[in-house]
Amino acid sequence: MKNKQKQIQLRDVQDVIDVIGGRWRGAILASLCDKEKRFNELKRDLGSITPRTLTKELKYLEMNKLVSREVDTSGAVTISYSLTEHGKSLEPLIGQIVAWGQKHRKVVLG
Amino acid sequence: MKNKQKQIQLRDVQDVIDVIGGRWRGAILASLCDKEKRFNELKRDLGSITPRTLTKELKYLEMNKLVSREVDTSGAVTISYSLTEHGKSLEPLIGQIVAWGQKHRKVVLG
DNA sequence: AATACCACTATCTTTTAGGATACTATTAAT
């Protein structure tokens, strides 16, 4: 493979790490793979995330077209977050991440 | 799936993001997928990384059993970094990351 | 009427990552 191609690949890796990286983004996406969720539901799932951070990360993911925010005004206003089509295309990748993560834990501990 | 299982998955995602995350770790691993490399070779590949950061990241990756450091003292001392077996097990994942990254760029730009 | 839940926002502080820059010890090339 040409050297230029390799540089592009490194950039791709850095881009993806950017969108799923950081302490929470990957976990938020993984949690939404399960099903659509509301703000506090996500917060509980994630355990120790602060509302400030969750808000910020959700906005980032919306901007990157991975997550959509829907408001339901029938009755009490509820807001649900779900993966967009593009977000769903991440599911296999997240699956592989989970699988490798389990293997990795064994290697590092064992 | 049970709730406890889901928590474990979220933790796995966070763990993996940790080992391949940050600005450089993923790119370093991707670069070593190609072939084993020396310190300055990696530095050139990665473009703008500083030696301080490269040293630090390589040590981290060594500690996590993903990269091994080998010293060759015949002639001038040369040091080469390569993926361990465990590190190599990341290759398919990195491949998928690159593929998704290319797709993602199109979605976000287009 | 009081309490509690929802979905946040605001402010302040701490932590961490990583850049900038200079330097070192060894070896190789000219």
Add this chain to the structure above:
DNA sequence: ATTAATAGTATCCTAAAAGATAGTGGTATT
């Protein structure tokens, strides 16, 4: 002998990420 390359260290500094904590305005529950 000088220059350049290798493989880093050592210090200092800054910017960004994220935690801690409190508060807000609405709805639902009892």
